[in-house]
Amino acid sequence: MTTPRIRYAMVGGGRGAFIGAVHRIAARMDDRYELVAGALSSNPENAKASAADLHIAADRAYTSFEEMLRVEKTRADGIQAVVIVTPNHMHFPVAKAALEAGINVICDKPVTRTLEEALELQQIAAKSTAYFALTHNYSAYPLVRYARELVGKGVLGKIRVVQVEYPQEWLTVAAAADNKQASWRTNPALTGTGCLGDIGTHAFQLAQFISQQKVEAVCSDVMSCVDGRQVDDNIHVLLRFNGGARGMLWASQVAPGCENGLRIRVYGEKASIEWAQETPNELWFAELNKPRQRVTRRGDIGSDIAARGMRTPGGHPEGYLEAFANLYNDIADILIAHEAGERHYLQDWVPSIDTGVEGMKFIQAVINSSLADGSWKSL
Template identity: 50%
Template sequence: MTRKLRWAMVGGGVDAFIGAVHRHAAALDGRYELMAGALSSTPERAQASGRALGLPEDRIYDSWAQLLECERARPDPVEVVSIVTPNHLHFSVALASVQAGFHVVCDKPLVHTATQARTLEKAVRDAGNLFAVTYNYSGYPMVRQAREMVLGGVLGDLRKVRVEYHQGWLAREDHGKQAAWRTDPALSGPAGALGDIGTHAEQLLGFVTGQDVASLSAELTTFVPGRAVDDDANVRLRLRGGARGLLTCSQVEIGRENDLRLAVFGTLGTLSWRQEEPDVLVFDRVDQPRQWLTRGGPGLGQAAQAASRLPAGHPEAFIEAFGNIYRDFAAHIRAREAGEAHTPTYPTIRDGVRGVEFVEAALSSSRDGGTWVDLPG
């Protein structure tokens, strides 16, 4: 059996929602072994979390800088570092990890500014490391089926794409620890809902269609009084392949949980997918009956089949999609070690950079009354 990749986490202590998601996802396929961690911003909590997770005592670190220094000096250092901290730490930890020679998995949005994003991308390119960004919705089997169908020309020429991500958990002023840092621009970055969930929507659109955003016109709104970042966004899009698009995201729509939806319209048909019913992809063809494609069912392509673990009728969802990102990343690392060519099927540093550029362009457009802003090519 192939040796497991030695893996470390920065952030994501035992009381952190997203840290547990990363650990469960990485464990699904037996490709990783969690060996080290700097799991909290305070030494006391970092030590307590490390012990609770059963890490070796000498590999529970008080800070991410200590982790990188000590692991680099070991004869058996970790190979992968996952960054699951609040956004304001992403850039410094990711840059130092790359420069120290580690492969990196980083939560989204990648960093606060496009300048930071491009600096990090150059560091990755110069070091030759692999870098994944956990836009996990691209790991769902039926999303990969949609991508395969769109890029295969099943819809004909694309005309329009509509992507929506709506939540309601920030509809009131009072909020808990998770919301506190997400609404603080010093920690979350300059965007609120747009950065937190709008970047997921932007990446999903580009992944499925193969077309990046060329320009946009945005209106960002802050509905909750006193909030320092946006909590609602409406963005018109022009895609590089000529299609038009509409992206909306909100965290103040009461009754909405994680309502992420994608619809792709072409000259020959339409594909529709909803994250809260992730095993179904609806296919409407010109002058044909509606077709419901289901995960594990007949008629699916190789991409969807490879991303599925369970037989049809047994739901797979959020953690399994996250696991597909980790599995794909491990496969690329192993291919690199074997000197084999490998095309990434996970979101890379480039996806992270595009997400930050999208946020900056939308902020700029909204400040200028919705003027059209071009994105870098």
């Protein structure tokens, strides 16, 4: 018997949005989800029109998420999960309401606008029967997961150094007033921080994910380069991990020539790995004093968790959308198990509310260290 598709609703992601469309493609890629409802915009007209675009039935095109949750709860074919793709400040209220209604949540990062909200949401999630997933999509690339396995198996030896960076160029100059993405992403009321929350948390999560060590303390220098900008746009951070590794993290939105330059390098006593998001189908692996190896995304590299996230043979490049879809595929399995009252092993691979809280602690510590003129601050 074929497993039915998971019925989900989206909050945010209407016309003019960016990340909502990404989530929808990701959910659709492996055909395990069905978008059946939405509160797609805070603007009712946009909400309705966007729903029609997406083949959502008119009676399930809601204009408020509260209404949606209330009504869907009562339907036999009601939603099983809600996907949150709003600006950051709305993550908390929507996630809170859904969790309290017992509806599973798939939430874009950062988890909330503030650390306080994140901590409160952590409490709420702990009490809820629903499952909460955070879409740090970069950790769902097959070769990222393979890298994590290599570290876990001790192939690199004890980890000493982690270098992670995430430069972009798109906010190098003040954005045009009509640039919707730039506008909300540099508005502290909507986002909390700038570069730190938007991409710094991705870099931080990736570093912890692969190294399997937690950042204990940071020492940082936070910059806001563009006149009049109210949030940070370039951060330099020194890292100390609980397993003894140390590292550096650079995130920037003012780096001409950089599109989406997330890159990580991990050095152990025996070997190193290097991976860059813009060339995600290759992982550089180097044992001490031996030739670097270009490991490619292909089914025969000997990793089940990596192979799971491959739809094509090596040499047929998969990218950002496929990695995002891997999260959705994993979450589908988790939700099915969850409904059956079981914990699925994939929960170890999908970012959680705890990942979200760690990210917010990182943000807070980086700000505090910079304000304290670079002294080390614990997370």
